[in-house]
Amino acid sequence: MIRNLTKQAKGNLVPTFLTILFVILEVVMDVTIPFLMAFLLDRGVDAGNLNEIFKWGALLLFCALIALLFGVLSGHFAAKASTGFARNVRKSLFYRVQDFSFSNIDKFSTASLVTRMTSDVTNIQQAYQMLTRIAVRSPVMLLFSFVMAYNINARLSMVYLVAIPVLGIGLFFLIRAAYPIFTRVFKIYDRLNMVVQEN
DSSP states (O other): OOHHHHOOOOOOOHHHHHHHHHHHHHHHHHHHHHHHHHHHIIIITTTTTHHHHHHHHHHHHHHHHHHHHHHHHHHHEEEEHHHHHHHHHHEEEEHHHHHOHHHHHSOOOOOHHIIIIIIIIIHHHHHEEEEEEHHHHHHHHHHHHHHHHHOHHHHHHHHHHHHHHHHHHHHHHHHHHHHHHHHHHHHHHHHHHHHHOOO
């Protein structure tokens, strides 16, 4: 299944790559901003040096605007890549349904096929978009944050090593609890489409 979905990404590799690139650059800016804030407070506010406040303040504002630009660009390319991916999936599904035998058509109701062509493809599209943004952003943010924290205080950065397993276990139980709900939701989608079709 993963191999089949990977084939649908063809033609969208450039926007996917650009999404990942801009997400990483956005994370770099996001991690740099607190570092610059420390310089602003230590060398400008605490020292009472107005020139340092303006210098670090301007640099902080510049980094924030660059981070915003990278965020907008990553969102733009993620949307472009995911819609192209969904288009390919929907097209493949359509041609696949055309080759169905009568027994297959009897097995899958019209409502079920409509659900697969609409709601299921939309869910896959959103998952692809999240994968190229959130699934990349979170590990990169964790890595860069750990490096920055280690540079500031090596002993304090060890908190990350305790937090990661706790977050991982929590995520595992969350996915385990959510999966049956998703299964029920898809069945409700099928019934909904069947009622709409009959009406």
